[in-house]
Amino acid sequence: MASSHGTPPVFNNKVIAWIDHRLPIFSYIEKEYHTFPTPRNFNYFWNFGAIATVMLVLMIVTGIVLATNYTPHVTMAFDSVERIMRDVPSGWLIRYLHMTGASFFFIAVYIHIFRGMYYGSYKAPRELLWILGVIILLLMMATAFMGYVLPWGQMSFWGATVITSLFGAIPVVGDSIVTWLWGGFAIDNPTLNRFFALHYLLPFVIVAVVALHVVALHVHGSNNPLGIDPKGPQDTVPFHPYYTMKDGFGVAVFLIIYAGFAFFAPDSLGDPANYIPANPLVTPTHIVPEWYFLPFYAILRAVPDKLGGVLAMFGSIGVLFILPWLDTSRVRSCTFRPIYKWFMLVLVIDVFVLGYCGANPPEGYFVPLSQVATLYYFFHFLILLPVLGKIERPLPLPPSIADAVLKKKAG
Amino acid sequence: MRKPMKKMLVTAAVALSALTAGVAAIAADAEEHPPHRHWHFQGPFGTYDRAAAQRGYQVYAEVCAACHSLQLLAYRNLEELGLTENQVKGLIKDIQIPDLNDDGQPIERPARPSDRFKRPFPNEAAAAAANNGKAPPDLSVIVKAREGGPDYIYGILTGYVPYDKLTPEQIKAFSVTKDDNFNKYFPGHKIGMPPPLGDDKVTYADGTKATTDQEASDVVEFLAWASEPHMEARKRTGVRVILFLLAMAGFLYAVKRMVWADKH
Numbered sequence: 001m002a003s004s005h006g007t008p009p010v011f012n013n014k015v016i017a018w019i020d021h022r023l024p025i026f027s028y029i030e031k032e033y034h035t036f037p038t039p040r041n042f043n044y045f046w047n048f049g050a051i052a053t054v055m056l057v058l059m060i061v062t063g064i065v066l067a068t069n070y071t072p073h074v075t076m077a078f079d080s081v082e083r084i085m086r087d088v089p090s091g092w093l094i095r096y097l098h099m100t101g102a103s104f105f106f107i108a109v110y111i112h113i114f115r116g117m118y119y120g121s122y123k124a125p126r127e128l129l130w131i132l133g134v135i136i137l138l139l140m141m142a143t144a145f146m147g148y149v150l151p152w153g154q155m156s157f158w159g160a161t162v163i164t165s166l167f168g169a170i171p172v173v174g175d176s177i178v179t180w181l182w183g184g185f186a187i188d189n190p191t192l193n194r195f196f197a198l199h200y201l202l203p204f205v206i207v208a209v210v211a212l213h214v215v216a217l218h219v220h221g222s223n224n225p226l227g228i229d230p231k232g233p234q235d236t237v238p239f240h241p242y243y244t245m246k247d248g249f250g251v252a253v254f255l256i257i258y259a260g261f262a263f264f265a266p267d268s269l270g271d272p273a274n275y276i277p278a279n280p281l282v283t284p285t286h287i288v289p290e291w292y293f294l295p296f297y298a299i300l301r302a303v304p305d306k307l308g309g310v311l312a313m314f315g316s317i318g319v320l321f322i323l324p325w326l327d328t329s330r331v332r333s334c335t336f337r338p339i340y341k342w343f344m345l346v347l348v349i350d351v352f353v354l355g356y357c358g359a360n361p362p363e364g365y366f367v368p369l370s371q372v373a374t375l376y377y378f379f380h381f382l383i384l385l386p387v388l389g390k391i392e393r394p395l396p397l398p399p400s401i402a403d404a405v406l407k408k409k410a411g
Numbered sequence: 412m413r414k415p416m417k418k419m420l421v422t423a424a425v426a427l428s429a430l431t432a433g434v435a436a437i438a439a440d441a442e443e444h445p446p447h448r449h450w451h452f453q454g455p456f457g458t459y460d461r462a463a464a465q466r467g468y469q470v471y472a473e474v475c476a477a478c479h480s481l482q483l484l485a486y487r488n489l490e491e492l493g494l495t496e497n498q499v500k501g502l503i504k505d506i507q508i509p510d511l512n513d514d515g516q517p518i519e520r521p522a523r524p525s526d527r528f529k530r531p532f533p534n535e536a537a538a539a540a541a542n543n544g545k546a547p548p549d550l551s552v553i554v555k556a557r558e559g560g561p562d563y564i565y566g567i568l569t570g571y572v573p574y575d576k577l578t579p580e581q582i583k584a585f586s587v588t589k590d591d592n593f594n595k596y597f598p599g600h601k602i603g604m605p606p607p608l609g610d611d612k613v614t615y616a617d618g619t620k621a622t623t624d625q626e627a628s629d630v631v632e633f634l635a636w637a638s639e640p641h642m643e644a645r646k647r648t649g650v651r652v653i654l655f656l657l658a659m660a661g662f663l664y665a666v667k668r669m670v671w672a673d674k675h
Contacts, residue, residue, distance in 0.1 A: 040674060079483065082483050082551070082552065085639075085641070086483065086488075086640060086641070092639075092641045092644070092645060093645070093648065096645070237674060241670045242670055242671060242674070245663060245666050245667040245670050245671075246667050246671075248663045248666075248667070249660060249663040249664050249666075249667045252656055252659050252660035252663050253660050255656050256653060256656045256657060256660060259649060259652050259653050259656060260649075260653065262649075263645055263646065263648060263649025263650075263652060263653070264455050264646065264649055266645070267555060272555060272556050272557055272558050272560070273556070275552045275555040275556035275638075276548075276556045285598070
């Protein structure tokens with residue numbers, strides 16, 4: 001793929017030619033975002049990488065503006081956020097975009113991950129590309145968690161309490177680690193201060209890992225819905241204008257839904273209790289994280305043992321790191337995997353069930369339900385996936401992308 | 412190989428859906444939720460009813476302010492409810508605000524529009540001490556800070572049941588005594604706040620009859636505004652943003668179709 005980029009471009013503009021001769025940024029853009037050969041058969045699932053990138057930029061821009069008006073101090077943080085909402089010109093707009101943006105960033109990334117799993121994008125030679133993506137997910141989770149602490153509402157404080165206490169489950173050194181994380185013997189001003197510093201830092205680390213993710217992507221190019229490699233120019237189109245325009249359209253549609261929430265239901269995705277200032281003496285009846293953490297929260301609570309729960313929760317992400325090697329099927333795309341594609345659907349349902357359990361108090365039926373769903377989650381990755389790859393008989397693959405596309409058009 | 416797999420899949424799907432259905436049935440139980448009311452500020456184009464919110468301010472100032480602070484708001488904010496600066500000055504002319512004079516000595520001076528709403532107690536400990544050990548919550552974002560929002564606040568204000576109207580089962584189940592305040596919608600039902608509103612508790616200048624329901628709905632309108640004073644700007648901007656994005660999406664779709672015309 002990389003070898004088919006063709007001859008280096010010639011720039012007529014003298015300034016551009018001068019710069020490019022010394023620092024080939026224009027050649028790079030030309031090669032990677034213009035002529036870059038891209039499979040011609042993407043469906044709209046392939047928009048979500050671009051959408052996630054747009055959301056990342058949007059979060060950083062709104063975040064920097066918020067940071068210029070926010071005060072990371074336990075006695076002032078809550079009021080400074082409300083001051084942004086009330087007195088800073090258009091502060092409400094920036095804060096709602098940031099707050100709702102976190103949710104929509106996760107929506108985009110979760111769909112992006114689903115697409116990678118359904119179409120087998122993690123398989124050779126894209127294992128590192130996938131692993132970098134899982135690292136981005138972990139960084140996003142850390143960033144989102146610390147960002148949620150900053151308004152210093154009840155859920156901020158108690159969410160931070162629950163999550164940081166998890167490290168106390170580590171044998172021997174657990175308590176020391178928790179004290180070290182807190183910067184003291186309780187969650188207090190040092191904790192808030194460092195969370196603010198890290199919440200500002202990590203997004204730029206994410207940008208760096210995204211850059212690596214894109215570099216890795218451009219070595220072998222994108223996977224596609226058929227999961228077969230392009231065999232020649234008839235199977236691909238230049239990235240620009242074909243996919244710049246298609247991504248542009250996808251981004252615009254996504255932004256419409258995002259704007260719908262940000263402007264007409266900004267608080268619907270959050271917990272009302274976070275509009276109550278943090279109070280270390282009053283524990284909320286139900287401590288719940290933001291919706292995008294609920295499946296993992298359910299896994300944490302499904303295991304009766306604290307350390308076991310922590311391991312299961314981290315394991316649920318950890319298992320994604322080895323996904324490329326757990327899947328033993330020769331075929332990438334679920335389009336040609338008649339059995340696995342249904343199990344992919346069951347996994348999605350399972351994750352929704354976990355999310356539903358995570359949103360409810362761990363009592364009554366939710367306990368066995370979350371345990372069954374947790375077991376199924378690990379069963380899917382650790383047992384089903386390796387076994388199914390061996391025994392499933394995939395459908396015949398089309399000879400080429402162009403062949404499949406043109407046949408579909410004719411039929 | 413495929414048949415047993417399919418069977419397994421069907422079993423798994425049936426088991427999962429049965430479990431979810433069961434859970435949904437359990438989740439729908441118990442606790443009485445405050446009835447849903449229509450509020451002027453609801454819906455994508457809803458605005459605050461200025462007259463109701465102004466009456467609501469009167470209820471807050473004459474009733475709630477005795478115990479509840481509203482410290483995120485300044486008196487000048489009342490101009491956003493359609494009052495002029497002079498009207499605001501008139502409303503606050505009798506309020507004395509603690510301050511320091513040029514010699515650093517504590518004094519009280521008349522309130523200015525730029526002052527934050529005066530707090531009924533000098534600090535949280537004093538508020539708690541005067542209210543049986545628990546400080547009344549600040550009301551600045553109360554409508555956003557409660558599940559159910561305006562319906563819940565309205566429900567609390569109108570949901571009191573006098574002791575002699577309670578069933579023996581209720582008295583037993585929640586161990587209510589004659590001194591307790593029983594509220595239908597408060598979690599646990601025993602609420603520290605005695606019934607704050609009553610018919611003709613305030614006298615409205617615009618001639619509106621001050622029933623308990625009227626006072627409650629007016630003060631909720633006021634507190635909803637206090638919780639989110641820029642809601643109207645948010646919705647107005649939202650309409651424009653979405654219209655713009657719709658046009659942009661349509662335009663991009665047309666361009667995309669044109670670009671791809673020779674490839675499909």
